[in-house]
Amino acid sequence: MQSKNAHSSSFRDPSGYIFTDNNTIKRVINPIYFKQYKALMSSGFFDSLIKNKLLISHTEVSNTDDEIIIEPEQISFITYPYEWSFNMYKEAALLTLKIQKYSLEHGFSLKDASAFNVTFYKGKAVFIDTLSFDFYTENSPWRAYKQFITHFFGPLLLASYHGSQQLKLLSNFIDGIPVKMVSSMLPSKTKLSPLLYTNIHLLAKLEDKHNEDYEGKTKTATLSKKGQLNIIMSLYDYIKKLELKETSEWGNYYNKTNYTDSAFKTKATVINNWISEIKPSNLIDIGGNDGTFVRQINYPYTESLVCDIDNNAVDFNYKTIKRNKEDRMLPFVLDVLNPSAAIGLNSKERSSFLERMASYSPDVTLALAVIHHMSLSGNVPFKESAKFFASFSKYLIIEFPKRNDSWVQRLLKSKADFEDYFGFYTIENFESAYSELFVVKEKIHIEDSDRVMYLLETKN
Amino acid sequence: MHFLYFDPGLGAMIIQAIIAAVAGFILFSKNVMYKIKLLLGLAKEDKDDVFDDIEIKDSDVENKN
Known part of the structure; x- marks a missing residue:
């Protein structure tokens, strides 16, 4: 076929x-x-x-x-559920419910409710599986109900109770988090909530019981359309109100950095000048936090990807995008020390971040205030981080905080006895390692700070 | 006709009737609570809400305007 x-x-x-x-x-x-x-x-x-x-x-x-x-319509960069921030995940779940409700009212029904049917495009969640719809059969329950729970509701609940890191679980459980697992991980007080008790705990119990029914003797279930709409609407209301019970380490990053107002402005001007020289149509900001610096760019590029390791920073960025109705920025979660791997059948079903990046091929990469985290927290040698960045795009705008920078000092102090081991972290070593793969086009010291900006171009 | 290419879960199919009944009750009581709050002037709009309502506009309706 x-x-x-x-x-x-x-x-x-x-x-x-x-x-x-x-x-x-x-x-x-x-x-x-x-x-x-x-x-x-x-x-x-x-x-x-x-x-x-x-x-x-x-x-x-x-x-x-x-x-x-x-x-x-072609989507230039597909993000996967395990790369979404909490509110992005929420929006994808709400979108699925919204579509199912609309389907039911028009004689159709979603035959699956996979989180991979949704991605983000032009500042919004969008449903991308055109063939997910089927005719609604009168009085039949929603066949994709359990999938909705394992793909959306379960992960969102876990994130709400235990932190947004839980959303990464879907990269291991490609067909959703097992209901039994969700049930066991939720605090027992959730059993007192009628909605959580029925949708999670009771479901887990019944699933367990009917697993033994190999002969399929149990009679088929029926459910009125009104009943199904009730399930969908109650889940919608609940998910819409779901919040994270944690605060961000990075949320107020720009309030506690070592940038004076003038240094911040200089940095933004330097970036702006370089960007208008490069004239990129698309760009990626690695470690872009809440998108602050990308928003400083005046050049009319088509699309920017802004990633950060911190789910909360990405979430903050996403909320800003929603509020401002921006449509050219795509935020997502990325750990540079462990970018999303290729997973699924033959390890090919969902491609890795690096594979997607290769086909996206941005015109310029921004790595602002990332290198000290990679080098000092991640112990990544300059040679290796250079190789990593060189694979992205022709141009790299990278910021190097010198050894005296207060943030660098803080990271070094945390190494205690091993501080000497990080003697390699100097601007000279950085330049010599990056010169292997890049040509330094320009280098500007940011006044009032211990930071240096580089515009690099890959060799050959 | 359904093309079932994943396991919908037998338990999940049967249980939906129970969940729906509970959901109906939740929605009903919420509605009542909202009306009471409205009467007492306690209902407030969430200003930070970035998500829409569940309703989708029919394009037919849009075209007629």
Whole structure:
């Protein structure tokens, strides 16, 4: 059935598959799904979701008796659930519920509720699996209900109670966090909440019980549409109000840095001058915190990726994007010492951060106030961090805090007896290691600070 | 017709009736509470709310305007 070279992530759903044609993502629809697809198109259902920017738009490329090929609007960089901040995750969950409610009201139903069906594009969560819809059968329960719990509700609850780091769990549990596990990890007081008791604890219990039913003797369940809508709306209300019970270490980063106002302005001016020389269409800021410096850029670039290790900083950035209705910045969580790996079937289903970065190929990389964390907290030699950054883009704007910088001193002090081991952390060693792979185009010392800005260009 | 390519969980299918009943009760009591608060002038808008309501506008309705 898969005559074209299907994308390595597209094998679960027999309705169709995606493939790459000259770097363009396209989708084949198999005859088994023609009836649904035609109904979704002709009823104006797709149209309405697309107009509301909830579903990615597409155009029909060809239409024969054997297959229909559609070309979705291309998304330049796909982020995965384990790279989202808490509120991004929340928005993806709410989007899924919103779409399911709308589907039910129009005679359809989501046949799956995978978190990988959603990604972020132009400052919003958007549903990207066009073939996830099926006809609603009267009085049938939601088949994707459990998947919604394991992919969305479970991880969000764990994050709310135990911190946003929990959201990374999905990189190990590609088909969602098992309900039993969620149930065991939640505090026992959650059993007193009728909503949490039924949706998590009771579900875990019943799942366990029916696991033994190998013969499938249990009669099929029924549920009225009103009943299903109640589940969806109660989950929507609950998730919308869900908050993290932790505060950020980095949240107020810019209040406690060693930048005076004038140094901050100089740094922004230096970056702005370089960016307007490079004229990038896309850029990435590694360790971009809450996007403060990218927002200082005046040059009209098309898109920026702003990543940070701290979920809360990314979350703060995301909320700013939502409030300002910005549409060219994509924030996500990235640990430079452990960037997202390739996972899933054949380790190819979800590609690694570096693979996605290679095909995204930004025009310039910003690494502001990151190198001391990599070198001193992560023990990464300059040679290795240079290699890491050189793989990203032609230009690198990097900030080097000198040994006297208060933040560097703080990191060094925390090493106690091993402080001498970090004698390598000098500007001379930095320059000589980076000169192996880069040419220094410009170097500017930021007045009123112990920091130096470099504009580097990769050799060859 | 459903193409079921993942396990929906038998327990999860059966339990939905119970969850729905509880959800109905939660929604109902919330509504009542809201109305009481409204009467007492205690209901307040969340200004920091960046997320929309669950309702989706029908494009047909939009076109008629």
